Amino acid sequence: MAGIRTGLGALWRAPDSANMIQQNGEWFTWGQVRVLVERIDEVLTGVGCEEGSRIGVVLGNRMESIAALVAILGKGRTIVTLNPMQPAARVASDLVNSLPQVVLAPAAIWAEAEFASAAEEAGILGFAVDGSTVEQRCGGPAVTIEADRDEQNPVAVEMFTSGTTGPPKRVPLTWRQLDAAMSAVHSHTGAAGPEREPLTGRVSLVVLAIVHIGGLWAVLQALTEARPFVLLPRFTVDGWVDAVYEHKPRIASLPPAAMRSVLSADVPAEKLESLRAVTAGTAFVSPDMADEFIAKYNLPVLIVYGATEFSGAVAGWTKPLHIEWWTRKRGSVGRPFPGVDLRTVDENGEVLQVGETGRLEVRAGQTGAGADGWMRTSDLAHLDEDGFLYIDGRADDAIIRGGFKVHPEVVSDALRAHPSVLDVCVYGRADERLGQVPVAVAELVEGAAAVSEDDLKTFARNKLTGYEVPVAIHVVDELPRGVSLKIDRRRLLDMVEQLEAARV
Template sequence: MTGIRESLTLLWSTPDDTNMVQEGRTWRTWGEVRAIVERIDAELTRVGCGHGTRVGVVLSNRVESVAALIAILSRGRVLLTLNPAQPVPRIVEDAVGSRPAVVLASREYWANEQFAAPLAEAGIVGFAVDGPEVVQRIGGDRVRGGGVDEKDPVAVEMFTSGTTGPPKRIPLTWRQLEAALEAVHGHTGKGRGDRVPFTGPVSLISLSMVHIGGLWGVVQSLAEARPIVLMPRFTVEGWADAVHEHRMILAGLPPAAMRSVLDADVPKEKLATLRAITAGTTFVSPDLADEFTARYGIPIMIMYGATEFGGAVAGWTKPLIAEWWDRKRGSVGRPFPGVRMRVVDEDGTVLPEGSTGRLEVSSPQTGTGVGDWVRTSDLGHLDEDGFLYIDGRADDAIVRGGFKIQPETVCNALRAHPSVLDASVYGRPDERLGQVPVAVIELVAGADPVDVDELKTFLRTRLTAYEIPVDIHTVDALPRSVSLKVDRRRLLEMVDGIESART
């Protein structure tokens, strides 16, 4: 099997006029992308950014991000992802806390002193990357030294809340990425073969590259020699047009996007070439999957995975759907080849089939490799036929359309407002997104009522868009238990009363 690193090396054998990445309606050739790759590589080399050096990238869905990925990974550097969906102060906090040697971003970021000044003070070298122009904006002539673990070198560091605990930066090694690719090919029975680069079926990247789904989509496409359609953001029209134009047989849709396609009533003929849809950024309702299949005749291959695993570790295939779906609907499928799963109680005792407990995974895709078990924050059970069911979460995280929200992060942002004394945030079920955050606040004594829109505007400078609560309720005092913790049951009763009074 041709691996990821070998596939990146093979890119330079591609004719320059070969179409590689489509942005909007415009194709960018390998020659155009190569020019950006080589310019980034030259500048990184000039400042001493060699094998094992960590390079942060504000990873928007644009061709420069694809070029940066190639320039970094093909030379054995480490790609450290920075989330463009976050407000600038959060990006800076992430970058300064992670301390990469170099940060790459578009010129608009470097024009913002709130972005540039703290990174310069931290001793980071920074480059503006816009098309083939790569211009140093901060830092000196040489980067700080950065070693590499030759035993198990890291390829990517992703800041994620993941499934295995509180928010943290996840290192993904080359071993994990190669194992993930092998697992996918073992699951689907497909691979690169002897294909000339960018002559395979088109790959549609509709998820953000800063999400493991989007980043893995690009990496897998490069490994499988497939041209890429890169959507800056998901739109129903853009997604459906790309599927129709390129006669795609497989495409991905998270559940929120699946619902949007159904609500938009996209004509069946637009999706006539599709043979399956993959979905797996968050819980996929079997009712939603059945509704989509009934409308379009396209089976939904639900997957289960996480950043910590370098992607999916379990899922459905078309043959599995044909044989088992009616009996196993609600499952996220079976473990991939080479993946073992078990369910344990809080003491680590392995539970029997059908019992719900904490899911643990052992796989070459985990950080420690085969033989060790990684405990997730997911509650689940395995049935007698080896199908995995996710029954809930062991923590209080809110998963909104595939993005994990820590309630305390939102509470802290609300508490930063001068009129807010305290806050509580919980997840409310949502048919389209799975869950959405709702906040309840208690005001400082004597403070005037705070307008909800004003609060949301305040939060936009501190939170990502998906973290902002859909509703913010004000109460005289948050209900508390004898231990002074917020009493969730009484809180929900209060909110129910507030919302009932509106109708």
């Protein structure tokens, strides 16, 4: 288990005075973090949680979560992630369904009766972790749940997917997957690993919630490279811009929704002058928006493609690729990373030719796939003759309207082109005559001129085939988003139900 565990071990070579995590403008030193890491490790060891033990963590963007990560992964334990952005009842349900041996959570979460009682009734040993304090809250004096582990391929992280389209599912990420993914990222970016003194060099930025694979991966990369980083409690334009302006990174991450917010805020170019590129992923990145960002800031937008099941990204753009190919390949999510193979197949599993759209399959050390090495995704995609990958939609999102197939992202992208529209979500609503019909929900640019449903439908008709035009377009103040800044469709459907009830 070299790789990530070795990288984490390098932190102990840093002086206690070295700045490690900046949050809300204040630095936590390695010494402060180390004290909590060692305290958590002491508590876990004391209750019998050695290598392979499953430890639940309510994983918020805060210093205590980082210390928990180091204490758990540094000793070969397994971290079971729990999302603090969910209502307490859902966090409690995820806790009971995953059944870790121990759970670590902020005192504020323990104050929620549903969470505390769920942990107690399930017999899970629980601790509150705040500042440098680790305090037992429930459970007996010793661990009684046996760890269930694959000795040949042990799990490092059990990560819940975002659950934006349905109930969250638990995805096990093995040590082999994480180490392979880290190696692929370093090959892609040219990172050489922690050869400099620990916790020196350029400061990294962690933009996403670390309970999402994008945020967790940014933290793991910073930790294994022994690099100081800014941990944003949540994304805000001001917080992101201030961090870039202060620390002057060369590359920073911007999810698509965040990129649109930066453009809408008209952030001065001089605030971003240190940047040589921005990376973007987690959701569909409109090539038009990418070009708008490129034109305004003279920065390449390096799109990446990945998923929780891949332990992160498996394909993407580099700056040299962008310089050579972007104008001819705009709309692509880039080429596969070193060691990654991609192909598309039809519904019978037959491999398709170049240019043919089908289900995307991925083969790489980081996928944790079956015997033949190929993992089938839910994404529809095609590969061109130069090896560039294009995501054409999702197989499970297609709307069949009277026999015609409507891809929600095609409709959303058309509506996003309207100057007053910030973002859009399209979904299929059951229809007695046609089977399904598309419905759109749009969030407008702050301060934009008001636009009616009829105006948006007229705009859509000029860009879409007739059967693709939504039967209804709702305008809302703000689209609900999850930890990855993707739209939370379950909450969106509740919102639409209320809007349509108000119309009656």
